[in-house]
Amino acid sequence: MSKITAAITAVNGYVPPTVLSNKDLEKMVDTNDEWILSRTGIKERRILKEPGLATSDMAVEAVNGLLKKRGISAEEIDLIIFATVTSDLIFPSSACLLADKIGAKNAFGYDLAAACSGFLFSLETGARFIESGKYKKVLVVGGDKMSSIIDYTDRNTCIIFGDGCGAVLLEPNEDGYGIIDSVLKIDGHGRHFLHQKAGGSLKPPTHETIDAKEHFVFQDGKTVFKFAVTGMADVSAQIMERNHLSADDIAWLVPHQANLRIIDATAERMGLGKEKVMINIDHFGNTTNGTLPLCLWEWESKLKKGDNLVLAAFGGGFTWGAIYIKWAYDGN
Ligand code: UT7
Numbered sequence: 001m002s003k004i005t006a007a008i009t010a011v012n013g014y015v016p017p018t019v020l021s022n023k024d025l026e027k028m029v030d031t032n033d034e035w036i037l038s039r040t041g042i043k044e045r046r047i048l049k050e051p052g053l054a055t056s057d058m059a060v061e062a063v064n065g066l067l068k069k070r071g072i073s074a075e076e077i078d079l080i081i082f083a084t085v086t087s088d089l090i091f092p093s094s095a096c097l098l099a100d101k102i103g104a105k106n107a108f109g110y111d112l113a114a115a116c117s118g119f120l121f122s123l124e125t126g127a128r129f130i131e132s133g134k135y136k137k138v139l140v141v142g143g144d145k146m147s148s149i150i151d152y153t154d155r156n157t158c159i160i161f162g163d164g165c166g167a168v169l170l171e172p173n174e175d176g177y178g179i180i181d182s183v184l185k186i187d188g189h190g191r192h193f194l195h196q197k198a199g200g201s202l203k204p205p206t207h208e209t210i211d212a213k214e215h216f217v218f219q220d221g222k223t224v225f226k227f228a229v230t231g232m233a234d235v236s237a238q239i240m241e242r243n244h245l246s247a248d249d250i251a252w253l254v255p256h257q258a259n260l261r262i263i264d265a266t267a268e269r270m271g272l273g274k275e276k277v278m279i280n281i282d283h284f285g286n287t288t289n290g291t292l293p294l295c296l297w298e299w300e301s302k303l304k305k306g307d308n309l310v311l312a313a314f315g316g317g318f319t320w321g322a323i324y325i326k327w328a329y330d331g332n
Contacts, residue, residue, distance in 0.1 A: 002174045002175075002176075003131075003174070003176075004130065004131050004133060004172045004173070004174060005127075005130075005131065005172075005173050005174075005176060005177060005178035005179060005180070006126065006127035006128075006129075006130035006131055006138070006170040006171070006172065006173070006178045006179045007170065007171055007172070007173035007177045007178030007179075007328035008168045008169065008170060008178065008179075008296070008325065008327070008328060009070060009169050009170070009171045009328060009329065010066050010069050010070040010168065010169040011066065011166065011167070011168045011169075011293060011296045011297050011300050012062050012063070012065040012066035012069060012166065012167055012297055013062050013164065013165065013166035013167070013290075013293060013294045013296075013297030013298070014058050014059075014061035014062040014065070014143075014164065014165050014166075015046040015058075015162075015163070015164040015165075015284060015287075015290075015294070016046045016047060016048040016049065016050075016053075016058065016163055016164070017046070018046060018047045018048070018049045019044050019045075019046060019047075020044060020045050020046070020047045020162070021033075021043065021044040022036045022037065022042070022043060022044065022159070025155075025158065025159055028152055028153070028158070029152070029153060029154070029155040029158060029159075030155055031155045031159055036159045039259075039261075040159065040160060040259050040260060040261075040281070041259065041260025041261070041263075041279070041281045041282055042159065042160065042260075042281055042282060042285045042286075043282045043283060044282075044283055044285070045161065045162025045163075045283075045284055045285030045286075045287075046162050046163055046164055046284060046285075047147045047162065047163055048145050048147060048163040049147075054086075054088035054094075054145055054148075055084050055086050055087060055088055055094055055143050055144060055145045055165065056082075056088050056094045056097040056098045056101060057101075058143050058145070058163065058164065058165035059082065059094065059098045059141050059143050059165045059167065060098065060101045060102055061165070062141070062143070062165045062166055062167045062293075062297075063098065063102055063139060063141065063167050064102060066139075066167050066168075066169060067102070070169055072137070073103075074102040074103040074104040074105075074107075075103065075104065075105050075106050076106070076136075076137050077099075077104045077106070077107040077137050077138075077139050078106065078107055078108075078129075078135040078136060078137050078138060079107055079108055079109055079126070079129055079135050079137075079138045079139070080095045080098060080099055080104060080107050080108075080109030080110075080138075080139045080141065081095065081109060081110065081111075081112055081122040081125055081126050081138065081139070081140050081141070082094045082095040082098060082109065082110070082111045082112065082122075082141045082142075082143075083111070083112045083113075083114065083118030083119045083121065083122040083140070083141065083142040083143075083289040084111055084112075084113070084118065084141075084142070084143055084144055084288075084289050085113060085115055085118070085144055085149075085196075085288055085289065085316075086144045086145045086146060086148050086149055086288075087111050090199075093109070093110050093111040094111055095109030095110050095111055095141075096109065098141065104139075107139075109139075112125065114186075114315065114317065114319045115194070115288065115315035115316030115317055115319055116256050116258060116286070116288050116289070116291070116313050116314065116315025116316065116319070117184070117256070117313040117314065117315045117317070117319035117320055117321055118142060118288075118289040118315075118319075119140070119142030119166075119289050119290075119291075119292045119293060119313070120182070120184065120292065120311060120312075120313050120321045120322075120323055121184060121319070121321070122140045122141075122142065123140050123168075123170075123179060123182075123311070123323055124179070124182050124184060124321075124323065126138040126140045126170045127170060127178070127179040129170075130170050130171065130172050131172075133172075136171060136172060137169060137170075137171055138169070138170040138171075139167055139168075139169055139170075140167065140168050140169075140170060140293075141165065141166075141167040141293075142165065142166055142167070142289035142290050142291075142292060142293045143164065143165025143166065143167075143287070143289055143290045144163065144164070144165070144287055144288040144289050144290055145163045146161035146162060146163055146217075146286070146287065146288055147161070147162075147163050149196060149215065149216055149217050150216060150217055151213055151216035151217075154213075154216065156219060156221055157216070157217050157218075157219055160219075160258070160259075160285060160286045161217070161285055161286050161287070161288065162284050162285030162286065162287050163287065163290075164284055164287035164290040164294050165287075165289075165290050165293075165294075166290050166292070166293020166294040166295075166296065166297050167293055168293055168296065173328055176326065177305070177306075177326045177327070177328035178325065178326060178328055179323060179324075179325055180243065180324045180325065180326055181239060181242065181243055181323070181324040182239070182321060182322070182323045182324070183235045183238050183239050183242075183321055183322050184235075184319075184320075184321035184323075185231075185235065185318075185319070185320050185321055186317050186318065186319050186320075187317065187318045188317065188318075189318075190224075190227060190316070190317050190318030191316075191317065192220075193219065193220040193223045193224050193227075193318075194217075194218070194219045194220070194224050194315070194316035194317075194318075195217075195218055195316060196214075196215065196216065196217055196218065197209070197212075197214035197215075197218060198212075198214035198215055199214075199215050225259065225261075225262065227314070227318055228258060228259070228262045228314040228320075229261075229262050229265045229266075231314045231318065231320040232255065232256070232262060232265075232266045232312050232313065232314040232320060232322075233265055233266045233268075233269035233270075235312060235320060235321055235322040236253070236266050236269065236270050236310055236312045236322045237269050237270060238322070239310060239322040239323070239324050240270060240310070243324055245308060245310075245324070246271075247270060247271035247272050249308055250270065250272060250276065250308050250309075250310055251276065251303075251304070251307035251308055251309060251327070252276055252277070252278055252299065252303070252307060252308075252309045252310075253266065253267055253270060253272050253276060253277045253278070253309075253310050253312065254278050254292055254295050254296060254299075254309055254310065254311040254312070255267075255277065255278070255279075255295075255311075255312050255313070256286075256291050256292060256312065256313035256314060256315065257279070257280055257281035257284065257285070257286055257287070257291040257295070258281075258286050258291075258314065258315075259281075259286075260279070260281055260282075262314070263277060263279060263281070266312060270310070278295040278296075278298070278299050279295075280294055280295050280298055288315070291313075292311055292313065299331075300331040301331045301332050302331055303327050303329075303330070303331035304327065304330050304331065305327060305328060305329050305330050306326065306327065307326070307327040308324065308325075308326060308327075309324070309325040309326075309327055310322055310323070310324055310325075311323045311325065
């Protein structure tokens with residue numbers, strides 16, 4: 001029998017309807033459209049505004065659409081891996097909540113926390129479950145309600161992030177399509193530069209932590225930028241080299257959407273023109289675990305069977321990596 005690989009066989013996404021534009025932010029903090037656009041590439045982002053809705057509710061929309069597209073029922077799902085840093089609750093996991101809400105009665109699942117690289121790490125993990133032969137349908141979900149942990153009086157962070165969720169289905173393939181290779185890394189020294197100070201076991205919530213705004217994202221943007229530019233480009237170049245891929249061989253770079261300048265630097269290092277790079281940061285901002293599946297969702301109709309894709313990300317931890325995928329179906 002030929003080797004089993006894990007192929008993406010369906011993709012879908014969801015973003016909430018409320019738009020938060022740069023112009024809106026100008027009224028909230030000392031910033032301006034020109035600064036945001038030139039420094040980050042962001043024009044607007046989506047916000048999940050309705051009270052009582054959380055990350056798993058965006059996932060329900062994305063996954064129900066995915067199941068419909070693929071023509072399968074939720075009961076056929078074996079495993080749900082949910083990449084998020086904004087789980088609905090500390091516990092149980094958003095994977096549990098999602099399984100309940102969509103009726104995935106035969107699945108097990110869990111959340112995976114790797115900040116902006118969570119979707120990549122989840123894809124790698126999901127692929128191993130498929131390759132083992134034991135599981136046939138693995139849902140990999142990436143989504144965040146970043147607005148729930150953003151201080152909208154802090155111009156260093158509130159201009160960057162948005163809410164959204166995407167999902168892919170992994171299924172076995174015996175023709176060599178799917179997830180081919182990965183380079184994944186973590187370095188905990190990076191924790192000082194991008195984190196949420198309170199709410200965990202180190203600093204449980206108190207009146208003081210709330211007053212000190214320690215439940216919001218803290219980012220030393222300049223330092224993270226420096227590491228992200230080299231980190232994302234390094235692993236992308238590395239995955240090309242070890243798979244003997246030239247720029248001509250690559251159909252698409254699917255980069256994490258933290259800053260257009262980081263994306264440009266990665267594409268340049270890989271020798272790719274802009275026409276081969278998926279970019280949704282202009283209209284969705286940085287949706288953390290949502291960026292990669294939301295790109296695949298928006299570009300799905302352009303993807304062709306056999307296309308070589310490199311997915312790359314860098315995020316809090318630090319965490320970073322690149323995954324090489326041979327796309328398994330014609331998108332239209
Ligand atoms: O997804 C997870 C990983 N995260 C990342 O990869 C993010 C990496 N970092 C970045 O994308 C960028 O560092 C930011 C977009 C966060 C910031 O851009 P920057 O070019 O690094 O700006 P900066 O922090 O160095 O600030 C430059 C200037 C400062 O003013 P002075 O000191 O030069 O007078 C800031 O006070 O811009 C000022 N500034 C702003 N001005 C208008 C900072 N934020 C804003 C703002 N609007 N929102």
